Amino acid sequence: MAGNVEKQTGGAGRRVTAADIARAAGVSRATVGFVLNDTPGQTISQDTRRRVLAEAERQGYRPHSAARALASGSSRIVLAVLPDWPMGFSMRTTLEAASLALQEQGRTLITHTPPHRAAARPLWEVLDPEAVLGFVPFTDEQARSLRASGVRRVLPDPGEPLPDFLTGLAEGPRLQVEHLAARGHRRLAFATPEEERVRSLAEERARTTREHAARLGLEPPQVHTLRIEDAADTVRAWHRAGVTGVVAYNDDTAALAVGTALRTGLRVPEDLAVVGHDDSPIASLFVPSLSTVYLDGDTLGRHLAALALRPDPTEAPELPSPLTLVLRESA
Amino acid sequence: MAGNVEKQTGGAGRRVTAADIARAAGVSRATVGFVLNDTPGQTISQDTRRRVLAEAERQGYRPHSAARALASGSSRIVLAVLPDWPMGFSMRTTLEAASLALQEQGRTLITHTPPHRAAARPLWEVLDPEAVLGFVPFTDEQARSLRASGVRRVLPDPGEPLPDFLTGLAEGPRLQVEHLAARGHRRLAFATPEEERVRSLAEERARTTREHAARLGLEPPQVHTLRIEDAADTVRAWHRAGVTGVVAYNDDTAALAVGTALRTGLRVPEDLAVVGHDDSPIASLFVPSLSTVYLDGDTLGRHLAALALRPDPTEAPELPSPLTLVLRESA
């Protein structure tokens, strides 16, 4: 066997600790810590620094995060609790931007979608994160657990009003309604999927739809759940009722509306115009391609990171609107 | 202020530790540990047990996972590194099943999609997981980092042959090819998306497609990348070359193929039959609905959990084939 590094330290497969580095470099454990963490206020000679760094590299030292978390009192982990909505392209960009911004601050973003069957212990009790970002308000039960687990910052903060990044998520219908209104549609419907899990957001968007329809002097839009089984009935009912424009909760629902309309013999967008939401890949692939609302994930992601790490929870940074309308064939 | 529990322990917001419970219950810290962990081989009186449990409940005690991980030497976390493929419905079921199975063993499954821009520290160095499941083989660099981080079980194990759960992921084309062959198609094409990230799996599936086409005495299928910009050209080229059946990498690609064929004036499935893969929701929504391959996530998930926790890495459990063909309109 080639005399590999692990063997030299003794125990087969034992992980390399800072003490190993200290011994090998002929310094104390504290010095190793100072060098590897660039601890401010410590003066270390060039020579020692080099020796420690070289030895750490040679032995492939990786600090043990549990020990670090225990000693420092912070895991440097930020947990994003994702809702179970099919994650659109925009959401992925959002999380990636947030992740990058957090990384620059030495944090690690972990995303998590809770399983339907409630976990024995919620993930934040296991990970001990520094902050938890939810995309849906937490229940009282969850809030209690979060507090007991010592999570320092929770978003949205239970008890506080919803932060704008969440209300922003429900602002899409404004663009959808405005567009349909501009095209002369007077009677709209809001279409939502059946999924229980998206209900809270769907209701929020339905509310926004009604609000802006009222503002623009349109007929009060009806809200309908679109199911694969009876979508045809719903679409026919719309047609009979004079509905010509559909605000869809997301692109999947929009796709279902458009597909059903076509099968029912309606023309899209002539007989029924549909605007989706999320700008998911299928939006452009669908025949006809879907007009939809694009969400600027980059901006939103940075905003989220800033919210999670801001030292003073009372002062929140401003969020420029991250929504844009994408015009395609379906409306 | 109502005299709340936290206040009683002293420090504002300090988290409740096992020592607090011990003090309040009038027992030693060890006893608290024995009670809360049901440590085998320890005899605790009913009375004491009740007192400790009650006190833990009253104070909302949550064990500090970092400390536990440090002391026990294991984080009880299993990390699944997901590829960046759009996560189909089947994949979600797979992960959920795996998560549940792991939970029954006291483990926590954390899923993670590495960002495109490489993270400063890969997630496993931060989380210190007990096992890491990859859906794509690890690079040498990653393998080294995994070993240095003390991860006990890595799947797929670098250096070992691919486990069947991964080769199984490439078995779908067998069903796709067999179906098309049974319908009398002699000349097939394999359609893959452009995405760099799915390339390794796409190539694997292309190989399987060729293999089974050969086995069934079909013409050697050509492999084509389907891009939105020039999909029309590709589809026309297929038609000219006498290709009548398309094996698609996934449902998105199948959707693109079908959509393009329709726009080009071809009939589906009469002129071009297409079989997708993944049974994603759009597969049934699309017009015409897509024939596709369904992957039984439940079986696969349990298998994964078993692989991650099996005590002896040399003996792997059997995996029954988790694939089924779903017949719809496109083929």
Add this chain to the structure above:
DNA sequence: ACCGACCACTAGCGCGCGCTAGTTCTGGGT
């Protein structure tokens, strides 16, 4: 009366690391 077995606990180490409170060693100023 004494012993051993068993029950019901407790004292305290060790996990790996961050960090405070020293300690030793220069080298320049008086």
Add this chain to the structure above:
DNA sequence: ACCCAGAACTAGCGCGCGCTAGTGGTCGGT
């Protein structure tokens, strides 16, 4: 010759928990 400031370190505590090696007490058997 002495002092003292600063550079360059080190000793060792504490984070919260798991767990081993005890320790006292009770009870049945001889």
